[in-house]
Amino acid sequence: MSSTPVEVAPLPVSQSRTRSSWAGPTTAVGRANERLGWMLVLPSVLVVIGVALYPLFETFRLSFTNTRLGSVREPRYVGFENYRDLLSDDLYINAFRNTVVFTIASVSLEVIFGMVVALVVHTAFTGRGLVRTSMLVPWAIPTVVSALLWDWMFHPTFGAINSVLIRLNLMDARDTFSWTASTATALGVVVAIDVWKTIPFMALLLLAGLQVIPGDVYEASYVDGATKLQQFWQITLPLLRPALLVALIFRTLDAFRIFDMIYVLKGYSTETMSLAVFIQQKIVSLQRLGEGSAAAVILFFAIFVLVIIYTRLIRVEEQ
Amino acid sequence: MAVQGAQQPVSVHGTMIGDEELSRIRSRYTRRSTTSIGRIVGRAGFWLLVVFIVLYTLFPFYWAIVSSLTPASDLYLTPVKLWPQRVTFEHYDRVLSMGSFQRALINSAVVSLTVVLLALFFGTVGAYALGRLQFRGRTIILYLILSMTMFPGVAIIGSLFTMVRALNVYNTLWALIITYLSFTLPFTIWVLTNFFRAMPGELEEAALVDGCTPLRALREILLPLAVPGMVTTGLLAFIGAWSEFLFALTFTLDESARTVQVAISQFSGNTQYEQPFAPKMAAAVVVTVPLLIGVLLVQRRIISGLTAGAVKG
Numbered sequence: 001m002s003s004t005p006v007e008v009a010p011l012p013v014s015q016s017r018t019r020s021s022w023a024g025p026t027t028a029v030g031r032a033n034e035r036l037g038w039m040l041v042l043p044s045v046l047v048v049i050g051v052a053l054y055p056l057f058e059t060f061r062l063s064f065t066n067t068r069l070g071s072v073r074e075p076r077y078v079g080f081e082n083y084r085d086l087l088s089d090d091l092y093i094n095a096f097r098n099t100v101v102f103t104i105a106s107v108s109l110e111v112i113f114g115m116v117v118a119l120v121v122h123t124a125f126t127g128r129g130l131v132r133t134s135m136l137v138p139w140a141i142p143t144v145v146s147a148l149l150w151d152w153m154f155h156p157t158f159g160a161i162n163s164v165l166i167r168l169n170l171m172d173a174r175d176t177f178s179w180t181a182s183t184a185t186a187l188g189v190v191v192a193i194d195v196w197k198t199i200p201f202m203a204l205l206l207l208a209g210l211q212v213i214p215g216d217v218y219e220a221s222y223v224d225g226a227t228k229l230q231q232f233w234q235i236t237l238p239l240l241r242p243a244l245l246v247a248l249i250f251r252t253l254d255a256f257r258i259f260d261m262i263y264v265l266k267g268y269s270t271e272t273m274s275l276a277v278f279i280q281q282k283i284v285s286l287q288r289l290g291e292g293s294a295a296a297v298i299l300f301f302a303i304f305v306l307v308i309i310y311t312r313l314i315r316v317e318e319q
Numbered sequence: 320m321a322v323q324g325a326q327q328p329v330s331v332h333g334t335m336i337g338d339e340e341l342s343r344i345r346s347r348y349t350r351r352s353t354t355s356i357g358r359i360v361g362r363a364g365f366w367l368l369v370v371f372i373v374l375y376t377l378f379p380f381y382w383a384i385v386s387s388l389t390p391a392s393d394l395y396l397t398p399v400k401l402w403p404q405r406v407t408f409e410h411y412d413r414v415l416s417m418g419s420f421q422r423a424l425i426n427s428a429v430v431s432l433t434v435v436l437l438a439l440f441f442g443t444v445g446a447y448a449l450g451r452l453q454f455r456g457r458t459i460i461l462y463l464i465l466s467m468t469m470f471p472g473v474a475i476i477g478s479l480f481t482m483v484r485a486l487n488v489y490n491t492l493w494a495l496i497i498t499y500l501s502f503t504l505p506f507t508i509w510v511l512t513n514f515f516r517a518m519p520g521e522l523e524e525a526a527l528v529d530g531c532t533p534l535r536a537l538r539e540i541l542l543p544l545a546v547p548g549m550v551t552t553g554l555l556a557f558i559g560a561w562s563e564f565l566f567a568l569t570f571t572l573d574e575s576a577r578t579v580q581v582a583i584s585q586f587s588g589n590t591q592y593e594q595p596f597a598p599k600m601a602a603a604v605v606v607t608v609p610l611l612i613g614v615l616l617v618q619r620r621i622i623s624g625l626t627a628g629a630v631k632g
Contacts, residue, residue: 030453036533037454044445044508045460051479051501052467058478069480120368131369133618134376140614141380142562144580145603149379152386152596160382163399200376223341257471260564264584276473276565283477284569293477300474307469 056300063293070287082294092295094270095278098187102274103255106194110251111244113195114202119236121203122210135200143197147264150193154179183271190262190272194255202247209243210236249310256303275299380607387411387601394597410601419574420602423582430492430578431560434499435553442507443549447537449508450515451523461512467505475501476569483570494570495578499563503556510555514548515541551620554613561610579606 063082067075086092121132138146153160156176165171179185217235226234259276266272268281279299283292382401386394390407393400414420449457449464479498488494522544523536531539567578574582583602586595614621 033452033533034454037448037452037457040448040452041445041457041460044441044504045463047441047500047504048464048467051497052470052475052505053463055475055478055482055501056470058481059475062477062481116368117372120365120372123365125365125369127369131373133615134373136614136618136621137380137611138376140558140610141607142564142580142610144562144564144584145607146379148583148599148603149383152600153379153382155596158395158399158596160378160399160401163401196375196379219341253469253471257473259473260580263564263568276471279473280476280565280569283480289477289481296474296477299471303469303471303474 059293059296059300062289063297065290067289067293068287069283069289075290078290082291083298085291086294086298091270091273092278095273095275098271098273099256099258099275102187102191102194102258103252105191106198106255107248107251109191109195110198110202111248114199114206114247117199117203118206118210119232122207132204135203137200138197139200139204141197143260144264146193146197147261150189150196151180151265154189156181180265186266186269186272190258190265193261193265194258198251198254202251205247205250206240206243209240213239245310245313249307252306252310253303256306257299383600383603386597387604389597391597410597411605414598414601414605419577420579420582422574423577423579424605426492426576427561427578427580430495430499431557433492433496434503434560435557437496438500438503438507438556439549439553442504442511442552443542443545444537445508446511446515447541450512451518451537451541452533464505464508464512467501468509472502472565476565479566480569489570490572490576492576494576495563495567498566498570499560502563503560506559507552507556510552511545511548514545514552518544547620551617554617555621557613558610 064077064079065075066078066081117135121128121135141149154162156162156178161179162171162175162177166173166175171177179189213236217239218231221231221235257276258274259280262272262274262277263280268277268285273281275295276299279292279295282288282295286292385401385403387410388403388406388408390405390409393404448454449461479501483489483494483498486493486497488497518541523531523533523540526536526540527533562580563578564580564584567581568584571577571581579602583599583606586599586602
């Protein structure tokens with residue numbers, strides 16, 4: 001993890017103390033602070049351990065057992081059997097493939113279009129505030145609602161999308177193509193909805209990055225005769241890299257665990273099943289807690305590896 | 320970052336030039352470019368792009384509103400009308416008078432508000448300690464909290480499921496309140512810790528030197544200043560809890576504990592063949608409007624809070 005997020009400004013009272021915080025307080029005030037600090041964070045720490053950390057360890061443990069929900073049979077340890085079973089399970093491999101395809105497609109589209117939108121709303125123009133406000137709408141709409149809105153938009157006969165396509169003569173009026181039902185386009189629809197919902201968030205993150213680039217850099221390069229395109233590649237992009245990487249981390253992590261949209265739109269259908277949908281089905285409707293937990297552990301580690309890779313990249317940036 | 324100096328003189332090909340010279344050069348370029356046709360085309364293209372962005376972001380929700388106000392008989396006419404011909408509130412009537420939907424709205428409100436209040440209480444107290452006090456183990460706790468904000472909820476649904484059943488709270492609102500803390504609390508602590516840390520140190524220094532206890536300093540000096548941050552954080556946590564779907568789907572069974580997100584996802588018609596799109600859109604609008612009002616009220620802080628929290632985190 002990069003070091004910046006967890007550097008905490010010391011309180012004035014203890015500023016004179018330069019020793020490591022593990023060495024313990026030396027003054028009475030320091031000792032009192034020490035006790036108070038622990039007293040204040042303890043409830044939160046206990047709750048986080050109880051509802052997040054402990055369940056995580058429990059998931060690891062369950063993944064090595066053949067536990068089934070609602071079974072009276074005493075579960076036993078089966079070693080890596082669940083993991084081996086998963087790797088030879090076509091449905092699981094398919095879910096993994098879908099998740100990777102979805103993540104790469106949605107995140108790259110979001111970065112590209114998010115960048116375009118960020119550059120547009122960074123430019124000064126009348127009504128810019130209103131455009132920025134309207135961008136908050138897709139972000140604030142719950143994912144389940146987004147899925148329903150677009151399901152209706154994509155309706156084969158009465159949907160806005162096919163209707164517009166017919167009016168533009170891009171589609172035959174008698175043709176009632178169902179984008180969500182067709183195997184070839186279903187995953188594409190999921191990507192399209194996710195892109196719609198997330199571009200604003202991406203654009204706002206990148207906008208924050210754009211706003212800290214000082215204007216004189218552009219002026220100087222302008223005087224030097226740089227074109228807009230050169231300015232973008234030589235100035236904007238390199239200076240935006242930290243913001244871009246942070247946005248990438250957030251989006252990749254979110255995309256990799258996608259559940260709501262796919263479940264609402266397509267349920268447990270194979271052609272759109274993601275890892276999260278696979279896990280939920282395994283545990284809740286098939287009651288196979290052991291196998292489901294093994295899949296959950298793999299997802300957890302996949303996300304863990306992504307975080308490590310990205311934070312390494314950020315650290316390289318900072319040096 | 321490599322480029323910082325905001326007030327430094329500009330260097331052109333190694334020679335320093337002053338502000339006057341710079342603006343003279345600049346105006347020469349701008350005057351020439353405003354008259355060019357390329358510039359006009361560029362301007363038109365830019366406005367087209369702006370219009371497209373606004374249409375793209377707003378149209379789906381606009382269409383949900385239009386559909387929810389369209390009489391059922393008009394809804395299934397082709398070609399589809401993109402603006403309302405006649406307006407009716409029948410679908411809102413129908414949805415809002417449904418016992419199961421009313422129940423779901425109450426359930427969602429109770430769960431979200433309880434979770435937000437709990438997270439804000441524990442989170443503020445904890446964030447004050449993490450942001451303003453020096454004690455051993457603080458860094459480790461911060462790492463723990465940060466990593467908990469990133470990890471996926473689906474990774475623990477199996478063990479949460481067994482926990483919920485062991486606690487005998489399956490299919491109750493308690494199941495959701497308890498499990499929702501797994502994502503709202505780390506988020507709240509993390510954002511508020513950054514918030515407390517950003518406050519200048521002198522704030523409570525004088526009071527502490529005068530013998531005021533840290534807790535009193537928190538209550539009387541820092542807390543009033545933290546209210547805007549707490550409101551924004553609380554709203555973001557509320558949006559998260561109100562919109563949550565996976566836990567709500569997994570830990571509830573029937574109407575008694577079902578939240579709005581699960582209710583609208585399972586919305587079905589009176590008959591097997593009826594596709595209740597208009598009532599569905601009405602329900603979607605009802606579920607979304609509270610969030611939109613909240614977001615628009617504090618939009619400035621949300622944009623800065625969202626980006627500050629994210630870029631720092």
